[in-house]
Amino acid sequence: MIHTETILRKIAKFAVKYSCYGISNEKLNEIECKENILLPEKYRVFQSYLGKSLEIDGFIQYPDIIGYRDELQKEAEQDGVDFDIPKNAILLRTFDGIEFWYIVCDGNQNPDVTYYNLDEGVSSSTKTDLDSYYSDIIEKLSKYYERLMIYSKLRKYEITLTLSMVIRKIYHAQLISLEKTFTYTKTLN
Structure with missing residues (x-):
């Protein structure tokens, strides 16, 4: 099991390194109030x-998280599918709107992710607690962001090379133009 302070440091370090930003305590309180749950501190x-930076990998973000479980329940009932996610659960992620990961908000500060x-x-425990889940997510996101940064740096390098080539061509064209002007002026004299 990962120590809570370790995962909290990992989250903060990741957020600073990749200039991520989150949601305010007021919005977290709104989630608790509207969903009638008490969120774990982690x-x-x-x-x-x-909370506002995870637009990838199916993370359910504010304000979409509010009422999301209830909307799913209505859809499931319309489709005749059993819906087994508890009322005091908060959804963490989704894949294609069919698969979900959630935690039950029952006062446990390190609940199992289901x-x-x-x-x-069907629900099944992922055999991981919230600390381990977040640790794994941070590790995966770090790799993803590193690849993005490498791509971004390569892209910047390509743009720099392209601009450099354009500047050289413009400069070369100006030299040829100046040369022609100089030659033309010289022949007139």
């Missing part, structure tokens, strides 16, 4: 550092 910390497949109507 969830609050994760969201306060990264996987739910809407098509199968």
Whole structure:
């Protein structure tokens, strides 16, 4: 099991390194109030550092998180599918709107993360707690952001090379133009 302070440091370090930003305590309080739950502190910390920056990998963000579970329940009932996610659960991620990862907000500060497949109507524990889940997410996101940064640097390098080539061509064209002007002026004299 990962120590809580370690995961909190990992979250903060990641957020600073990649200029991520999160949601305010007021918005986290709004989630608690509207969903009628008490969020684990780690969830609050994760969201306060990264809650607006995770537009990838199926993370369910504010304000979409509010009422999301209830919307899923309505859809499942319309489709005749059993919906087994508890009322006091908060959804963490989704994949294609069919698979979900959630935690039950029952006062446990390090709850188990549960996987739910809407098509199968089955929940199963992922055999991981919230600390381990976030640690794994940070590790995966770090690799993803590193690849993005490398691509971005390569792209900047390509742009710099392209600009350099354009500047050289313009400079070369100006030299040829100056040369022609000079030659033309010289022949007139």
